[in-house]
Amino acid sequence: MVVDDQAVVRAGFAAIVDAEPDLHVVAEAQDGAQAVRLARELSPDVVLMDIRMPGMDGLTATRLLTAEPTEPAGAAPRVLVLTTFDQDAYVHDALRAGASGFLLKDALPEELLAGIRVVASGEAMLAPTVTRRLIDAFADTAPAPDPELLTSLTPREREVLTLVAAGHTNAEIAGTLGVTTGTVKSHVNALLGKLGLRDRVQATILAYDLGLARPRRTHRE
Structure with missing residues (x-):
């Protein structure tokens, strides 16, 4: 389903998506409530x-959609957030609301399709060029680390968590x-x-919150 308040954007x-043999748009919505x-x-x-939509925004809709399973499938949909990056200063909150990842609105068609397939398979969209930038920019106010939360992890699991938070794929972490992967x-x-x-997105948020990862300052053009 495509959700955007601009009809031209939705249609695009x-x-x-509909041009792909394995993908199909079942509905379009102009706001979060719909x-x-x-x-x-x-x-x-x-x-x-x-x-950003009038009425119910995408953040609220994401929270509602991921909070409970939908019928008749019995599973909550995976939400892939579309953002303009520079304007959406609350993107980090969307991750907390249950989003499975992000795509920039000016993403190439192949990037859009890849993102859909990634989250549909149950994985998180953590491409270094997108999600890492977003988290780096908007995770500046993380709460103080809680060491007790990590006591259940082995040293290697903690190391893997840190690398996941840095945006590395399983293959990169293996290297x-x-x-092995x-x-x-x-x-x-x-x-x-x-x-x-639930997934690597939530793991990345936790790593930032606990101080295992720190935002890197990037230059804005």
């Missing part, structure tokens, strides 16, 4: 969600640590389970 995204209503009726696998995947699954996290 929908056309790109998105929530349609999602409950149609149970989309993935929702492309704009943030850094000198292990299967081993890295096992570590990621283990730390997610121990910390009660």
